[in-house]
Structure formats: C-alpha cells, structure tokens
Amino acid sequence: MRISMIGTGYVGLVSGTCFSEFGVDVICVDKDAAKIERLRQGEIPIYEPGLEALVSSNVAAGRLSFTTDLADAVAQSQAVFIAVGTPSRRGDGHADLSFVYAAAREIARAMTGYTVVVTKSTVPVGTGRAVARIIREERPDADFDVVSNPEFLREGSAIQDFMRPDRVVIGTDSPRAQAVMRQLYRVLYLIETPILFTTLESSEMIKYAANTFLATKITFINEIADLCEHTGADVHDVARGIGLDGRIGRKFLHPGPGYGGSCFPKDTLALVTTAQEAGSPLRIVETVVDINARRKRAMADRIIAACDGTVADKTVAILGLTFKPNTDDMRDAPSLDIVPALVEAGATVRAFDPEGMGEARPLLPDITYCDDAYDAMTGADAVVILTEWNEFRALNIARMKEALAAPVMIDLRNVYTPADMVAAGFRYVSVGRPTPAPDAEAVAAVHATSPSPVI
Known part of the structure; x- marks a missing residue:
C-alpha cells in the first residue's frame, strides 16, 4: 500500500x-x-x-x-x-x-x-x-x-x-x-x-475530550499543590495516594508551572469555543483554561518572592525553556510567560536548555543563552528549574553553590528533595511541598561527610 x-x-x-x-x-x-x-x-x-x-x-x-x-x-x-x-x-x-x-x-x-x-x-x-x-x-x-x-x-x-x-x-x-x-x-x-x-463526529470528539481531560488533571493537581502549601501536606504523597486508585490513575498528576505545548492550550480553547457555539458550555474546561493562564504568571511572582521580593538588578538562572523535556518545542511553554515577567521586573536572565535554545532565541531575545547549566548559574542570585530535563536531576550541589552568587533555588518541577537542599545550605522553594527549617546539626553533618554532595 x-x-x-x-x-x-x-x-x-x-x-x-x-x-x-x-x-x-x-x-x-x-x-x-x-x-x-x-x-x-x-x-x-x-x-x-x-x-x-x-x-x-x-x-x-x-x-x-x-x-x-x-x-x-x-x-x-x-x-x-x-x-x-x-x-x-x-x-x-x-x-x-x-x-x-x-x-x-x-x-x-x-x-x-x-x-x-x-x-x-x-x-x-x-x-x-x-x-x-x-x-x-x-x-x-x-x-x-x-x-x-x-x-x-x-x-x-x-x-x-x-x-x-x-x-x-x-x-x-x-x-x-x-x-x-x-x-x-x-x-x-x-x-x-x-x-x-x-462515526466521524465521535472520533473528532474523542481527541478533544482526551486532551482536555488530561489538561484538567494537570490543573487539578496544581491547585491541590497550592492548597498543600497552605496546609502542610505534601502534594507528592497526595498524588500517589489518589493515583493508586484505578479510577483516577497516576499519570498527569505531577505539579508544576502549568501545561503548555502544541496541543493542550489550543485544544482546550477550541473545545470551549465549540461548546459555547453549540449552546452547551463546558464550565470546567473554561475554568481550566483560565487557571492555567493565571498559574504561569503566578510562577514569576513565586520566583520574585524567593528573591526577597525583588529581582531588580539581580541575575536569575533559568534551567529549561521548552514546555517539557525531550523536545525542542517552545509552543505555549511556561517560560514564554515567566521569563518576560522577570525581565520586566528588572532581572538579568541567563538560560540554558539542552535542545530548545534555537527555538527560544527569536521568542525570548532579551536574555543570555549559556553553554550549560553551570554557565547559566555563574554569578546568578537564584536558579530556577523550569523544565525537568534529566541532566538537571543530578547537578553537583557544591559546584552549584560555588557558581551562584547566592544559594537560592526555585524548583518548579520538584526535581530535588527539600530536606537535602536545605541541609546543603540552600534557600529552597518547590511546588506543593513543605520545606523544613534549616537544622544546624544536619547541615554540619552533611558538610562533614560529603564536601561535594551530588543529589
């Protein structure tokens, strides 16, 4: 054929x-x-x-x-x-x-x-x-x-x-x-x-319904993450606890800065429009679209808050620009909302992405593109993990601290463990998880037993 x-x-x-x-x-x-x-x-x-x-x-x-x-x-x-x-x-x-x-x-x-x-x-x-x-x-x-x-x-x-x-x-x-x-x-x-x-119509609806449902799962767990931060719960424990229910499933229950990419943003919008024109509005999906847009903007505020309330005249290192790892796709990536907001607030942004910088350059022209993660962190007042590429999961913590002007990490993908980062001397902010207060004895023990810890 x-x-x-x-x-x-x-x-x-x-x-x-x-x-x-x-x-x-x-x-x-x-x-x-x-x-x-x-x-x-x-x-x-x-x-x-x-x-x-x-x-x-x-x-x-x-x-x-x-x-x-x-x-x-x-x-x-x-x-x-x-x-x-x-x-x-x-x-x-x-x-x-x-x-x-x-x-x-x-x-x-x-x-x-x-x-x-x-x-x-x-x-x-x-x-x-x-x-x-x-x-x-x-x-x-x-x-x-x-x-x-x-x-x-x-x-x-x-x-x-x-x-x-x-x-x-x-x-x-x-x-x-x-x-x-x-x-x-x-x-x-x-x-x-x-x-x-x-039928033709059912097949076309299946595609939109599937993507919209997945976008809804992402948005749901992001809102639960926000609630966890106010109540002391750990969103990862919550996600595991509900994901083990076969009626819910484990996938698409990882909190982060909001969904992006070539499908979810445009498909949720298209289905909302179709529903409105059919006189059968989808209020849940309308809310998902609104919450996701607001979340991306809120992530910039979270970064600024972690930098003592201002990024004016500060340097922020961004690790990851694409909407997800293992792609160079920048379509509707959270970075397209977060990075311009930081620049507008007065930050100098240094960024690295393993595959997406070619696509990012014309979209984010007002930042510095770096050779690797450590280059991006050199002299920065904070580092932000925006896309969970595998190579960002095992960075050398001692080398990070040496490169950074201040040991501040905003981990929007929850790649690292809060207790480990605090013990290593970082001010650490993640999504939906409590961060323990620094323990002087634990910090001393970490530095004594592992001068160059890799987490």
Missing part, C-alpha cells in the same frame, strides 16, 4: 515515518521546498528521540520519500493523510482550519481513483463532514471517503506512542474505508492493540 502524508510537521513526519516502519510506502509532502530538501539530506527539522535514525533507515529501504509535488503524490496513493497545522485562530479561540481545507481542495483535484482521505490533524467536530463537502464540490465525480484518525502522540515519546499505542481511533461509516484503515494498522492489530471504529 502507498499513502501520502500532507504536512511534515511534528504529527506528519512522525506518523509518516512510523507507517513506513510498518512496511507501508509513504510519500511525505510539504510546500516548504527548503524543509523537503533538508529531509532528503537526512536533516530532521524537529527534535524527537529516535526519529532521525528511523527516517534514515526507511529512506534507505525505499519506503519513505519527500516531495513538494502534492498532485503526483496523491495520484499514487490509496490513502491521503491531512496532517497540517490547526493553530488557534486569533481573536476567538477557534482552530484555524484554513490549511486543512486548502489541502482538501488540492487533494480533490489530484485524486485518480478511489481514495481514503484521512484527517490526522486535530480538528473540531464537524470538520470531516466539511472536508467531504469541499472535495465533492471540487470533484463531483470523485470516488472517496473521509476518515478521522486522531493522533495521540506525546512529544519526547512519539515513536513509542505510535508503535505501541493505548488505542487507535478511526471514524468512518464506510466499509471500504474501514478495510483500508485495517490494512494500514494491521501490524498493531496483530499485537492486539485496541482499534475503535466510530
């Missing part, structure tokens, strides 16, 4: 590459000629662990290719996936479907036989029907079906998520289209992956 993947962004490139690993012939299409040329040369425009090697092996095997010629790719394909961007539309929170509809028109003009047109992009309920109308208007004689096949890829774990998914959701009422999609996902069917066939 041969398929086309329209769009070589995160979803399109990962999905197309993984389908080729399943043995499918895949043509990835993009209008950006420079990007296509880079991909042909083996240069991957996004950071995703394992993707570069997978692209290289499948290109070498002849199953994966890249082109700007949409018409030629579609003419050769039994299934065509639309995997273009659907960013939030300015002003009203709607998903911008202009790229989806433009792709549908081009696909319609290029089809040569029965074709399954698959929306892989995240789209509001009703989009699949609209795509079908567009294709029918362009080509009244076309033989086609439209299918919804939402992606559930986590940045940093996308290949594993595609190869070993929790489920595959396919929205179609056409037996012919079902047969094509079953063949495409045959590898997953053989390993007994749940494959759920639904």
